[in-house]
Amino acid sequence: MAYIGASIHRGRGALDGKRILLIVGGGVAAYKALELTRLFRKAGVAVRPILTRAGAQFVTPLSLSALAEDKVYSELFSLTDEAEMGHIELSRSADLVVVAPATADLMAKAAHGLANDLASTTLLATDKRVLMAPAMNVRMWEHPATRRNLAQLQADGVLFVGPDEGAMACGEYGFGRMAEPPAIFEAAMAALDSNRALAGKRAIVTAGPTAEPIDPVRLITNRSSGKQGYAIAQALAQLGAEVTLVSGPTALPAPAGVRRVDVETAREMLAACEQALPADIAVCVAAVADWRPESVGAQKIKKGEGGPPPIAMVENPDILATLARSPARPRLVVGFAAETNDVEAHARAKLAKKGCDWIVANDVSVEGTMGGDDNAVAIVSAGGIERWERMAKGEVAKRLAARIAEELK
Ligand code: CTP
Numbered sequence: 130m131a132y133i134g135a136s137i138h139r140g141r142g143a144l145d146g147k148r149i150l151l152i153v154g155g156g157v158a159a160y161k162a163l164e165l166t167r168l169f170r171k172a173g174v175a176v177r178p179i180l181t182r183a184g185a186q187f188v189t190p191l192s193l194s195a196l197a198e199d200k201v202y203s204e205l206f207s208l209t210d211e212a213e214m215g216h217i218e219l220s221r222s223a224d225l226v227v228v229a230p231a232t233a234d235l236m237a238k239a240a241h242g243l244a245n246d247l248a249s250t251t252l253l254a255t256d257k258r259v260l261m262a263p264a265m266n267v268r269m270w271e272h273p274a275t276r277r278n279l280a281q282l283q284a285d286g287v288l289f290v291g292p293d294e295g296a297m298a299c300g301e302y303g304f305g306r307m308a309e310p311p312a313i314f315e316a317a318m319a320a321l322d323s324n325r326a327l328a329g330k331r332a333i334v335t336a337g338p339t340a341e342p343i344d345p346v347r348l349i350t351n352r353s354s355g356k357q358g359y360a361i362a363q364a365l366a367q368l369g370a371e372v373t374l375v376s377g378p379t380a381l382p383a384p385a386g387v388r389r390v391d392v393e394t395a396r397e398m399l400a401a402c403e404q405a406l407p408a409d410i411a412v413c414v415a416a417v418a419d420w421r422p423e424s425v426g427a428q429k430i431k432k433g434e435g436g437p438p439p440i441a442m443v444e445n446p447d448i449l450a451t452l453a454r455s456p457a458r459p460r461l462v463v464g465f466a467a468e469t470n471d472v473e474a475h476a477r478a479k480l481a482k483k484g485c486d487w488i489v490a491n492d493v494s495v496e497g498t499m500g501g502d503d504n505a506v507a508i509v510s511a512g513g514i515e516r517w518e519r520m521a522k523g524e525v526a527k528r529l530a531a532r533i534a535e536e537l538k
Contacts, residue, residue, distance in 0.1 A: 147321050148175040150223035150255075152248045153193065154232040155183020157298040158264035158307035162229050163188060165310040166196040172318070177223060179203065181248045183232070205247040216247055220255040225321050228252070230264035230307045233275055239287070240278035260288040260320050262313045267303030286363075286385030290316035326534035328369030331408040333459070334362040335415035335448060337377035339395045343440060344426035351416035355379030357465075357504060358414030360526035362387045365410070368530050373405040377415055395421065395445035402448055403455070410533055411459040413449040413485075416467070421445050453484035461536055463487045463529075469494040476509040486510060489529065508532070 149169055153162040162184075169176045176197040180190055190201040205216060220226070228235060228248075235248060239259075244250040252259065261282065269275060270292060283289070291308030308316075336358020338351040355376060362374040363384035374389045375398055383389040390401045395417045402411070420442040430438055449464040462485040468475045469492070476490035488509045505519040508529075517528065 146173065146175070147225070148177065148223045149317065149321075150177050150179065150219065150226045150251065150257075151197070152179045152181070152226065152228045152231075152235070152251065153184040153188065154181050154228065154230045154235045154248070154264075155186055156230040156232050156264045156307070157187060158230040159184050159187035161307055161310050163192055163196055165227075165229055165313055166193065168310055168314040169317070170196065170198065172314075174317075174321075175199070177202070177219070179219075179248050179251060181235070181246065183234075202247060205245075205250055216250050217254050219247075220251040221257065223255075223257055225317060226252065226255050226257055226259045227262070227313065227317050228259065229262035229313055231261035232263075233265045233269045233272075233278075236261065236263060236275065236278045236282060240281040240285075258286070258288060258320055260290060260313075260317055262290050262308050262316075263292045263305070264307035265292075265305050266297060266299055267301055267305040270303070270305040281382075284382045284384065286367075288316065288320055324531075324534070325369035327365060327410075327530070327537070330370045330410060330537065331405075332362075332365045332370045332372045332410040332412065333375065333402050333405045333408045333452070334358055334365065334372060334411075335375045335398055335402060335413045335417075336362065337379040337381075338416045339377045339398055339418045339445075340393045341395065341418045341421035341445070342393075342425045343422045344428065344430050346429050349418055349420075349422065350378075351418055353377070353379075353416035355381050356502070357522045357525065358412075359384055360523045361412055361414060361529060364523075364526040364530035365412075365533070367527075368534055370410065370530075373401075373408075375401040375405065375415070394418075395448065399446045399448045399451060402452060406452075406455065406457040406459075408459045409537060410461050410463070411449075411452045412463045412465075412529075412533075413452070414465050415448070417448055418445060447483065449485055450483045461486050461533060463489060463533070466490045467493045473507065473509065473514060476507070476514075480509055480511070 166176050177199050178193045178197045178201045180201050180203045194201045238249040239252045244253045293306045294304050295306045337355035338353040340348045340350045342348045359381050362372050366372045366386040372387045374387050392398045423441040423443045453462045464485045466476045466479050466488050472490045472492050476488040480488045489506050491506045504522050504525045508515040
């Protein structure tokens with residue numbers, strides 16, 4: 130990790146006067162929290178430390194307090210601490226909460242919402258962004274329980290920096306070393322600086338498949354994991370938008386800060402979208418079933434003498450086209466097109482047919498796109514086509530959200 134001394138100086142413009150609540154957990158890496166505190170202070174950022182009981186086995190409250198130039202908080206029901214600042218207020222008085230080192234124990238508590246000491250109570254009570262710098266033995270880091278906790282915390286919107294790979298204090302080698310203080314510093318600065326370009330804007334995102342019943346046990350649906358739509362809802366929310374995610378059946382947890390409305394059929398999806406109007410942005414990512422059975426059997430259709438039953442189908446409403454032509458049309462309406470051939474030509478045709486502003490075209494003939502984690506997309510608009518390189522769906526989402534913010538500026 131290159132030292133980034135040049136960018137660390139007191140008074141980094143907008144960051145001057147920002148406040149960080151620094152939770153120092155118990156691990157050998159706790160000594161690095163002292164250097165991290167020094168970097169924050171040098172940049173003009175106020176640091177209020179919480180030292181866990183285990184953390185105090187590794188660094189002294191005195192050294193942390195001296196570097197932070199503030200009091201160190203450690204006990205949940207300490208009369209002196211609570212008199213000065215109650216734990217709820219403490220959790221909200223900062224612009225960002227940084228946990229370094231984030232031990233396996235702190236991660237587990239935060240993932241499960243446990244609150245039995247000052248650090249965990251603060252993590253549960255905060256309404257601010259949380260950045261964790263994990264530090265633990267490689268086996269603990271790779272344990273399925275830690276992987277589950279990590280996934281849960283990420284779904285809750287917690288940011289992570291590290292851990293790095295390297296030799297550990299316990300003599301083992303692998304992932305689990307806490308990120309170096311300059312890297313944590315940069316991640317914290319990025320989180321503090323995070324652009325809220327969509328604050329005050331309302332967005333509707335459709336995601337996942339729709340399921341159209343044939344009878345009480347059978348249905349017609351499309352293949353869609355919902356991953357791309359969920360990632361877009363999350364990315365828009367991270368830029369400050371108020372997001373309604375209208376989702377067909379998926380196995381995904383709702384992203385943090387997003388209002389999710391669960392639906393099954395295309396007609397329910399349309400109704401939920403119309404209810405969420407007015408909005409500034411609509412992004413239709415759902416794989417809506419184009420047709421539905423004309424009538425839904427009240428009872429399970431039995432195998433009869435006459436062979437398979439004919440199923441008469443009728444067309445479903447087109448949600449994207451309906452929103453694009455609505456009297457309450459969002460300012461920017463974006464559709465997705467999953468194509469297997471002539472991607473650009475089909476996207477252009479869809480742009481005209483649906484009346485939307487952009488079509489995000491993705492080539493699903495590329496193996497691993499459906500249900501996978503990567504996507505190669507092109508943005509087609511009246512102005513032309515922008516091709517993006519293949520990247521993770523999360524990255525596509527962030528870039529699309531940034532592009533939307535730029536458009537609405
Ligand atoms: N879409 C929608 N409602 C529908 C069908 C599609 O909102 N009933 C939206 C999708 O969410 C996507 C876009 O329209 O944003 C493109 O959907 P797609 O199924 O690829 O296009 P179709 O119009 O169905 O064309 P085709 O099936 O012929 O490719």
